Amino acid sequence: MVTKQFEGSPADADLTRADSLAREIFSDVANKWALLIIEALGERTLRFSELRDGVEGISHKMLTQNLRMLERNGLVERNVHPTVPPRVEYTLTEPGRALWEMTNEMCGWTHRYLGHIEASRRRFDA
Amino acid sequence: MVTKQFEGSPADADLTRADSLAREIFSDVANKWALLIIEALGERTLRFSELRDGVEGISHKMLTQNLRMLERNGLVERNVHPTVPPRVEYTLTEPGRALWEMTNEMCGWTHRYLGHIEASRRRFDA
DNA sequence: CGGAATCCTGAGCGATACTG
DNA sequence: CAGTATCGCTCAGGATTCCG
Numbered sequence: 001m002v003t004k005q006f007e008g009s010p011a012d013a014d015l016t017r018a019d020s021l022a023r024e025i026f027s028d029v030a031n032k033w034a035l036l037i038i039e040a041l042g043e044r045t046l047r048f049s050e051l052r053d054g055v056e057g058i059s060h061k062m063l064t065q066n067l068r069m070l071e072r073n074g075l076v077e078r079n080v081h082p083t084v085p086p087r088v089e090y091t092l093t094e095p096g097r098a099l100w101e102m103t104n105e106m107c108g109w110t111h112r113y114l115g116h117i118e119a120s121r122r123r124f125d126a
Numbered sequence: 127m128v129t130k131q132f133e134g135s136p137a138d139a140d141l142t143r144a145d146s147l148a149r150e151i152f153s154d155v156a157n158k159w160a161l162l163i164i165e166a167l168g169e170r171t172l173r174f175s176e177l178r179d180g181v182e183g184i185s186h187k188m189l190t191q192n193l194r195m196l197e198r199n200g201l202v203e204r205n206v207h208p209t210v211p212p213r214v215e216y217t218l219t220e221p222g223r224a225l226w227e228m229t230n231e232m233c234g235w236t237h238r239y240l241g242h243i244e245a246s247r248r249r250f251d252a
Numbered sequence: 253c254g255g256a257a258t259c260c261t262g263a264g265c266g267a268t269a270c271t272g
Numbered sequence: 273c274a275g276t277a278t279c280g281c282t283c284a285g286g287a288t289t290c291c292g
Contacts, residue, residue: 025236073243074247074250
């Protein structure tokens, strides 16, 4: 992918920059919590607290932290309703939704190979 | 996905077990290094050292660690050639190859939205 | 060369408390 | 309810060393 080595031709500055940016984005996105959040938001818009117990296992802190990151990258949109008590809703943007399709496939993959993997683990652990 | 809440119907034990297993697998696989390794192995079989400098940024330790994990889950196959010096090659298994298709899409996704994301970041950081 | 083991540091994360 | 801030600790993970 993204992991090529360039030497010194003309437009390389741009290429390597785009490349390192791509790696950075990949690293942001290729993490457990981010993907689980995206997955949860695929169904519908959710509030902060709905996400907190929807994603199970995630801490308050990790949730905000990842939501900020996803917002920064333009994958989720944050909507504050100025009511009291406050109500903040998170929605996938179009890039986020595209990513969601892939988390979906990952879920499908996981279930498809559950048996293989479980078996392989037993073999390995012996 | 995987994050449903069950109450107490008959065959729930199995369902929740499969579910927690699925979450575990997902967590194993949804990590930066694992996915980058899979991506690298997509092209062709690679030796340990080829992976080490192919994946760039990964440490000796992280590489072995992740390779063990991937092997355990049956996503890569480890082949030791009893020569001297030793020669160890890693190949994707069929489940691994299926996963690779998804990392490929992720790479495609990354490049497709590079612009969007970069722009969104600039907006956010202001 | 590939891998295991050891040591050591700091980022990551949970827990808690405080604001609007 | 949502978010920020602070503290403390655990443990991920880098550097190094040794083995087959």
